[in-house]
Amino acid sequence: MRRFFAILISAAFVYVMLSFITTLEPFGKIDLSRRVSVHYLAKDVNTVDSRKWIEGNLQVPSERRIYGESNLEDGSANVVTSIVVNYRSFDTLGEVTVLLAAAIGVGTILRGSRRMKYRREPNFILKVSTGILLPLILMFGVYIFVHGHLSPGGGFPGGTVIAAAILLLYLSNEEFTLNEGRAKLLEGSMGALYVLVGLIGLLTGGAFLYNFLSTGRVGDLFSAGVVPVVYIIIGLKVGSELSGVISEIHRKGE
Amino acid sequence: MISLLVAVPLLAAFVSLFWKKASDVLFSLVALFNVIVVLSKWFPGVVEIHAMGNWKPPFGINLVLDDASFYAALIVNLIFLMVSSLPVETKKGYETSLMLLLGATNGFVLTGDLFNSFVFMEIITITAVTTAAKRENFYNAYKYLILGGIAGSFYLLATIFAYGATGSLNMAHIAMVGLSGSSLLAVTMLYTIGLGVEAKLFPLNGWVPGVYGGNEVSPIVLGTAVSFAALYMLGRLFGTVFHGSGLNTLYVLSLVTILTGEMAALRESRLLRTFAYSSVAQAGVVAAMISKGTENALNLAYFHLTNDVIAKFVIFLVAGFLVYSYRDLNGVFRKHKLLGISFSMATFSLVGFPMFAGFQSKIRMIMEAFSTKDFLFPAVLLIATAIEVGYVIRWNVRLWFEEETFEERSKVPLTIGFFSFALAILLVVVFLQPDVFLEGTQKMAKALLDTESYVNGVFSAVKGGM
């Protein structure tokens, strides 16, 4: 009886949603010029008149060279990064806060003092290869978030790769425990640093999270103003946060 | 300035992560700072925005302060200021989560961007679940997490449909362009489900009695401030952004919510859970009034919500203290006369007894419904009131007059006694002089329905103003 109702509700949901997708544009044939993204791609947000654009009176920006130009309004070659850290940076602050809230929640709910053991000896191959792979994994993670504005990636995947390295340490060595105090110090100070960067923007530019460093040349490593700085902050924060979560899950006892 | 309302609590939460000893002091300071910042912008009257990063809307995210968001931010920050002054044992170990909840609720109320409100709503869900898990209340917190996660997914789907139809995520942009027929139906239905979990609508409110009845701090914070924020967002979305359409489902669901909530409260035998169900029913009343869509209806809805939030704060504060200090609650008010008087005054205001604020809001809502020839809503409201009288009288008799078993009298912390009595007196003042709140909610309702000045205010800022 219960299964019947469950199938009924799921089928009704699927049917209703399928009728809703007819209101969208057909798959693969979206009209980019009607969306805000066209101005994120053209990097000319500051020169567009909002009202005229909404009413549809402005033309699509003309083709022009972006790679290698200097002092555009936003300097990162990866447009997704420029959206995440520059145009919609407040969302990223919220996202960082979500991770923090989840990590605090895990820490408050799980309490324990001793390292939980797996009670079996780790494999010899695992132990040896961890020694070789660990610095490579850490370096790869750092590479991802340092180059966030030039290639896909950024702070969040980079931090996760670093946390994966810590997990590897936990799996291969029964005695290893992360120094929680230092991890929390890194996490808290990086988070506070992100809000401080925003407040410095408030003081120098008049708006919270204003990009106050110069934007440089699109395509260089040192470009895009405050974007690589923020991504480094986020990468270190996420790495230490997820490592803290992994170490809390490995605790046992009161 | 208004970005500080969100940034400062976040900064304090990050700092308290490694400086744990200072978390209590930080919480009180931050709540006080927030209240001062909000009060410095008393009812702005015009629409002010703060464009994040100086990117003009609709390309950047903007915070909006108009009369409606001012009123909501004022209530939320005042409640958190009171919570931060409660004794330490109430919130020990949870101050960081409460600071994050404060920042996130402020962000949720002030934002002018749909995806940003989704992110803040998820922060609220996660920190609320952490707060709900106090006193080993794990299973109910888990139910809340699952339902909150589903609500977040539906909210995100609604935002994406709005993006697909208009090409932007900004509330003012969508209000100006307007959604048409079928996409409007899709978006409003998804938003009703998405906000329905937090706004306690039927059938998504199964989490309420477990979460509110589980410990002493979660109903004080979640049942008052977060509920107010969720119902404010309901008014903002359906009033300003969607121009008052798509409200029929909401009306029907809220009427069902009122009746099922009151009947469940009648059958309940534990104190905190009874008034948790009462919160469900009152949220239904407010949602029903919001779904009528006229300025007077919105005005009365938020007036009723303000009265309810104050009464519930007193009820949950007193009940939370008593339930966890005594094993047997019979006749316990004879040991604590001040708490008992405040509690009884608050419950009578809930029912709508003359002499208290609830009477003013209920009588005006019934008159408003009659003047628009709607007889269903007053009928449901009167049935609900009759049921409320039943369990309120029953609880008051039990707490005042029953034979008490002998237990040591616990000392009442000063702040609990002070707040409960002061707010109860406020309820009487509001009965005598309802304009104290009505002026504010009148401005709020006007701002919620005035799409034109909202859009003008958001788009006329040439450079991101303060």
Next chain:
Amino acid sequence: MIYVISILLAGIGIYGLLTQKNLFKHLVSLTIIDTAVNLFIIALGYREGDAPIYTDRVMNFSLNFVDPLPQALVLTAIVIGVGVLALGASLLVRIKEKHSSLDLEEMKGVKE
């Protein structure tokens, strides 16, 4: 049609939430719904074109790009899903310790 696939996945997730008895499977169903919604969002931004990154092969602005905004939204949504999953898993550990079972039927008697 990716839209249809993601909606079917979400339907499966809802079915799982309504019928499964083990609490952990509820968490898995929630993750399925999250994944389905993320898939839906990315599909909304697809068109024939290049990835939205300026390199020395794609130097100019043109309309021949995939929409970058849904990708930025999904970045945030995935992280939020991870946060919810971590919190849910830690709650499950404590529920198992306290009630010594993760079965929904045995939880119905819990009046706490």
